[in-house]
Amino acid sequence: MKLLKLLLIIIIFIINFTKVNSVENNDDLVNKISKNIRCLICQGQSIYDSQSDFSISMRLLIRQKLAEGKSEKEIYGFLKDKYGQWISYEPEFNKKTIILWILPILLFIIGGAIILNKLFVKKY
């Protein structure tokens, strides 16, 4: 009987622990996505930082979508479909954003080449 009680306690403990863990994981994911989504009202902030009504609604929507079993990618896709690329702080690599992604690399290479060239000219 004692053994049965102990077994029952362990089972309940495990079930509760996994439940709490999954809620925590969901919270982490909601926070992770929220930090990368622009607030519609105060556009300098993410919806994670903002306390505007629309940010609160958007965080709720993210939580709902996750509960429905939607993946992170699907949620981003949904929000980008509704609000455009602009909603995400991390722009995708496509035709429109190619300059944005390539320019810093180009500037780095050109800058590096200029510095190397100067060093080279100085040494020899």
Add this chain to the structure above:
Amino acid sequence: MKNKILFIALLLFISFCLVVFFKSLNNSNVYIPDTPNKTVKEFKSKSLFSEDEISSEKILVNSDYYILNIWSSWCGPCRREHPKLMELSQNPSVKLIGINYRDNPKNAKNFIKKFGNPFSFIFVDTNGVISIELGAYGVPETIVLNKDKKIIKKFVGYLDDKSFKELNFILK
């Protein structure tokens, strides 16, 4: 010669920056993606005046155009645009549907009682999720749908005279 080239390059660069700067200043900071041909998906919610949950599919019927207006009693601009909605409600080819965004039901009912009810139906959006699903940017917002429930126009913010003219032109 080298200095001259550098000077011209610098001048060109500064002019380029100025053009980009002034062009960007003229652009609106509200980004509105292309909405045409996006169909409004079914949503369910309670009515402001009853406790029954109703599907949007049952409300969005028998009209050439539908106007979804996201409003709230705490929103000042909603009061300003309300007379225009009252005027629109006289148009027989349009069905106005209100979406009451994150509001106190008592205040919302008082608002309607005081300023009139232009809506055929009012959905309650207690947590604001329906409005986000519709792609709303703020309150108020007006979304025009054709009879196939496809979005044909979105008016972000309150309906001023210019938007109202444009809206009437669409509904003609």
